[in-house]
Amino acid sequence: MTLSFKASMVGPSRVGKTTLLTAILTETESMLAGSGISLAMDETTERRVSKNRKDLRRAVEAREFDAASLGGSQSMALYDLTLQAAGDSTTGIPFSILDYPGRWLDPVRRAEAHEARKNWPACEAHITESLMLLVPVEAAVLMEAVTPAQRGAVADLLGFEDVQAMARKWARARNLPEHRDEPAVLVLAPLKCEKYFDDNGGKGRDSARLRQLVREKYRTIVGVVQEETKDRSVRVIYAPIDTYGCVDLMEGEWIDAHDADGDATLDFRGHYRFREIPPEVRPKAAGTVMRELCRCVVSGQETAEQRRSEAARADHEAALERRSERKGFWGAVEYYVSGEALENRNTRRGSLQVMTESQRRRQQLRTVLERIAGQSADERVEEW
Ligand SMILES: Nc1nc2c(ncn2[C@@H]2O[C@H](COP(=O)(O)OP(=O)(O)OP(=O)(O)O)[C@@H](O)[C@H]2O)c(=O)[nH]1
Numbered sequence: 001m002t003l004s005f006k007a008s009m010v011g012p013s014r015v016g017k018t019t020l021l022t023a024i025l026t027e028t029e030s031m032l033a034g035s036g037i038s039l040a041m042d043e044t045t046e047r048r049v050s051k052n053r054k055d056l057r058r059a060v061e062a063r064e065f066d067a068a069s070l071g072g073s074q075s076m077a078l079y080d081l082t083l084q085a086a087g088d089s090t091t092g093i094p095f096s097i098l099d100y101p102g103r104w105l106d107p108v109r110r111a112e113a114h115e116a117r118k119n120w121p122a123c124e125a126h127i128t129e130s131l132m133l134l135v136p137v138e139a140a141v142l143m144e145a146v147t148p149a150q151r152g153a154v155a156d157l158l159g160f161e162d163v164q165a166m167a168r169k170w171a172r173a174r175n176l177p178e179h180r181d182e183p184a185v186l187v188l189a190p191l192k193c194e195k196y197f198d199d200n201g202g203k204g205r206d207s208a209r210l211r212q213l214v215r216e217k218y219r220t221i222v223g224v225v226q227e228e229t230k231d232r233s234v235r236v237i238y239a240p241i242d243t244y245g246c247v248d249l250m251e252g253e254w255i256d257a258h259d260a261d262g263d264a265t266l267d268f269r270g271h272y273r274f275r276e277i278p279p280e281v282r283p284k285a286a287g288t289v290m291r292e293l294c295r296c297v298v299s300g301q302e303t304a305e306q307r308r309s310e311a312a313r314a315d316h317e318a319a320l321e322r323r324s325e326r327k328g329f330w331g332a333v334e335y336y337v338s339g340e341a342l343e344n345r346n347t348r349r350g351s352l353q354v355m356t357e358s359q360r361r362r363q364q365l366r367t368v369l370e371r372i373a374g375q376s377a378d379e380r381v382e383e384w
């Protein structure tokens with residue numbers, strides 16, 4: 001789908017991208033409950049989501065946490081989701097979120113696999129067109145590193161080099177003329193952080209230290225983004241997310257390993273346990289992602305409306321400019337949000353009744369969008 005609001009994740013293998021996506025969808029659905037708007041998925045996306053949910057359920061019903069129970073992603077996956085009024089499949093607000101095997105982020109490992117080499121250009125194109133860059137951070141790696149050797153291994157385990165390189169590309173693209181006045185948001189999302197919080201069934205008291213460590217370790221990456229986007233604004237959001245919510249880290253194991261060049265390093269393996277039996281998955285703060293995406297759409301919509309009224313004042317040039325912009329983010333705003341799709345359809349149908357009904361749905365969609373965008377953030381979440 002070309003006309004859609006795009007988001008991408010950049011994080012190494014096993015950090016928790018795919019589980020995060022599932023949690024985002026679950027929280028979005030609960031935000032939408034009772035609103036008359038639903039989260040529609042195309043067939044492929046629906047199949048993927050259903051598989052991810054089944055895998056997660058199986059993992060939970062085993063009652064014993066098994067870090068290997070969710071097989072990592074094997075290929076590139078676009079999750080195409082549309083916020084849609086019930087009974088109306090022709091308009092809606094389309095989002096497209098990219099997931100892929102985290103090992104592809106590493107140029108060395110990418111070069112080793114045909115599938116990765118073939119699909120990476122498409123991944124990179126999606127990333128550079130994204131409004132949102134979502135950076136999942138394995139909180140346990142940051143928090144459990146104590147010895148110098150362990151601390152030394154953190155940067156590699158979190159994939160700093162590769163994440164930073166992609167963040168730079170993303171930020172640079174935000175400066176291109178076609179993206180310059182779009183909204184942009186960078187989300188730093190610590191995952192596997194249940195142990196450090198006391199607001200979701202746990203007793204942790206370490207949230208301040210986690211925040212401090214993320215600030216410190218990701219300062220360079222945030223700096224790179226800011227440096228590349230000096231003349232525009234990029235929102236930076238800190239959002240520690242529980243995707244399971246019902247687990248605790250029992251022990252962090254540091255294992256001797258070798259990096260790609262054969263140098264000695266350490267690998268990290270977290271041993272988790274379900275807090276309660278039967279475990280109940282309780283995502284926390286995952287709604288932040290949809291909230292931020294909706295904020296982008298709402299602010300884009302405001303800009304677009306403002307421009308339209310300017311153009312209506314017979315400003316020929318502005319009208320021309322607007323036409324040439326009708327692709328990417330602005331195309332999606334104009335077409336889906338401003339209701340041009342409906343207007344076109346209604347002119348064809350020419351029925352007053354259909355028109356009113358469509359207007360009602362459009363209004364409903366807009367209300368929900370604004371409500372989600374305006375929701376107050378989870379207490380864990382901060383704007384940096
Ligand atoms: N405790 C805990 N474990 C998590 C959380 N999120 C993910 N996991 C576990 O982390 C492992 C990796 O999760 P995935 O979602 O498959 O990771 P990924 O980033 O998609 O991995 P690749 O597809 O290989 O790139 C799984 O065993 C999950 O059960 C979390 O918030 N808390």
Ligand SMILES: [Mg+2]
Pocket residue numbers: 017018019072073099100101102
């Ligand atoms: Mg995955």
